[in-house]
Amino acid sequence: MRLEDDGDTGFFGRSALPLPQVSMDDLQEKQARARALEEAGNADAALGLYREILAAEPERAPVYLHTAALHEASGARDEASAAYARAADLFVAAGLNHLGLVALRRLLRVDPERAETHRSFAELSAGQGFILDARQGFLQFAERAVAAGQTDVAIEALRSHLERFPADSVVRERLADLGGEPPAEAEAEREPARPAEPELPDLEIEPTSLVEQEEEAAATPAPGMEALPLEGFEPTRAGAEEEAAEDEDEDGTGAE
16 A cells, blocks of 8 residues: 555554453443444444544454544544554455545545555556546546646556556556656557447348348237137237337436
8 A cells, every 4th residue: 555654653653552451342332322322323433433443453454444434524634634644555455446536535525635645546446347437536636746747656656557458548648648658568468349239131131021031920819829819918018018118117226
């Protein structure tokens, strides 16, 4: 992960003093109380309990998410950014990359100008196979690098995206705008052009001939079926009714 920190100690530092010994049951009970206070709107009391939990167990990533959300709600952007960043690092270290992405997305919501966070989000998304999120992250990082006068850094980042997703035409276009060339491996792995469709021989069949044959066959009853009553089986335009229903569904529903 490429996240800014305060050096070797990380965002929240490391205490040289031994951590207080607290049982897991005590921590779970304290965390439940903190969640109840948080949901009741008592942010200060909840934050106090979360700090006690982190003092005893500083690797508890979900607690950082909760503290970050409370700081964000109160307008304490620096504290929220630090807590979201710490949560992202811990989740990724534990192999919970999907939760790491959640923390990074929230971090970018609080501080969208963090260039390196955009890159971290892009790289993690690419590792998960999320091409659209990866593209967005790399493009955002590249724009900030260009604005800082580091076009070469922007080009390197876009090239790294194309190494994973060589067919991404959007990133290719932006790379070309910056004067960069895609990596050779990406060129080799690009989706080959589709071969031309083979020409089919002219069968000399009128466009309506097959339809007319089907209608004639449908109008001719099969042997032994002529005398069956038709009440309740009148022909309907079922296809049209289904199409209308589908149109209504499409008009009334939306796309998580």
